[in-house]
Amino acid sequence: MTAATLNDAKPGWTPARMGVFALLVLAALWLGWKAWDVNITMSCWKNEWPNLPVCEEINGRTPQERVARLQERLAANPGDSQALVELTGLAHRPETAAGLDAPALLAAAGQAAPQDVTVLQLQANEALRAQRWPDALDKLTRLSQHHHNADATRVLAELVALAAQPTAQPTLQQALVDAVETDPGWLDRVLRAMPGAKLQLASAMPLVGLVAAKEPGLSAPLGLYLIRQLKTEGLWLEAHAIWLRLWKRPLGYVFNGDFEQNFVAGGFDWEVIERDPHRGGARIDLAGRRERGQVLRVAFTGRAMKTPLVRQHLLLPPGSYRFAGEFQSGDLRSERGLAWVFSCASNGRELARTAPLMAGGRTWQPLGVSLEVPADCGLGVALALQTEAPFEARTGLRGEVVFDRFTLVQAPATQEANPP
Template structure:
């Protein structure tokens, strides 16, 4: 009967000691892990002394060795240590793939493993993308780019040159169009950059055509960005035809030498429509105005801050010949020193073609007109702009309204 009592006594004596040992071990282990983590950012080899299986430290040590001497034996040694510590991390495979002594065929396999296991590692993905581009495997290149843009949107700007190159390469455009047709989250931001940086607006024509045939189609903003690029490239005829094709039957009713001279339509951003640009000190809007025609007129309200104004524009495509610009205007408290007018010039070289009389004062709707000539050479496209005419730099207040603008051949 004494033995159970003896065992209980021993258990009671050793239990606290065992718990203390476990706590000491756990504390030391935690301390070692913390020290390894801290050293891994500064001295990877010191981190490995605290924790030999520290994958991040081994990887950092391998990368340090690469920068010091890419052919060093230490590169392979540390990268293998990283793989051994954490085989699911692809970065160790990527470093080992380029280490001295790694056979080319093995290196390719290692790079593929790295890309598969580390989808967020830019260097791992970049190798596979470059290899796909080298072999003209554009579908795979776009698949990898799409994955990288989704997982690492913060580095998207580094991928712009590759996307621009694909957009400008006829053989690659079908793969890019197929990816864009799936409406990836990066499409809106990246596509505008692609259009602006492509080799030319004309080079994007097959891509735009392919996208228009997809269920997602091309947004008004994307179409406008492309047309603006064509105009910037002075491909006025191609740009105008592309714009006409993008209009709905209702919108086509407003097409003329000036598009939508009554300001009835919401502009899409295309240069052949009204571009109402933001400017400090002026509120530019399509609005219902008493005495205006239709539902809307153009209204500009100045608040005594605006000193320069040339922010209502449209690109025209007038054939050589004689024309008359006409319209109606209404002024509310516009000082004569801050008068305004409509001016037309050649888009290519800025050569002045016409300007209306100045608008100022305080009066109800009045008609205005101005005759002008479009020369035969060197003026394929034109630009009309509403601007301040006075040289007086003082700020302006008041309101100006316009409606029923038209250009008719004389």
């Protein structure tokens, strides 16, 4: 017997088989058309293809037709939450509200899609109009924190500022306190939005105090942001209170005066003013010295430089103080030298400066000055390193200077001698 070949196994095209094949082709075409029709309809409902002419027929050409189409969808499928939310939005618009029960629709949409942005916005607006502060804050904080909704964040910032006014409703103040006690996470975005909305951060300090008093307290990034902004508003006491909260320990008038830790930007620590040390005339860093630990090193390159070179903001109540430290410079080439200068942070009025610091060999030399902080200076005082002669900041210096062991203590008030 010979082996069968592939040609032998090939089926013949009988009329019955051809009829079945034709039916299958028709079924495939019908299913493809239905799938295309469903996909087009769903895309139009989601406004994914808004320019297709067929979407006008599916969704409605006018707002009134839109309402009718949505009602038809809900009649066919009461669980269509997307249609319910859209119809609820139309019910809250004057041009399409006629004949629609907006409160009932909003209540139903709140059950069907409680986290939908449109639903939360409508619920927040209703609560704000009725001054139901806890409900409004619940919806606004969810919009701000979970949906990053800028409008909700702005409204929250305005409510925080409103609550700080003497005429504010106690119920609003208490609602904000309760919201922070429940979940302080929403406050971060609101605090960062306040300067952009032209709102003073001072109005938020009672809420900030609640967060700071609880564990884990303010995060370092948020705390430093608040300090920077409060300093620009001239609220030195509030800014320094947050600085103390971040460190959770008593601090001296000069922070990090021994230069043993890296600088914390944005707080009450040393600030290097030159942003591009590779092009500027002064390169500033912390350098190790075997017998001293770390010291502040300032290396001059001969180029022009920004002044002041280094600065620290201090909180100094009115009174008398004594500043002291040590420096070393064996090769500083300068006509007039350097000086540490105290000035009022609010207006730059100079209070005191050290004697000019000149080259003095490899020996560590003392530096110091006494100063009086007047009441009209405010609590913010700047301690800054600069050239003794302004022109040398433009012409540049050469050499290197290092500093260490800075202290600032209160001193007995200086008294002028009585005239004879």
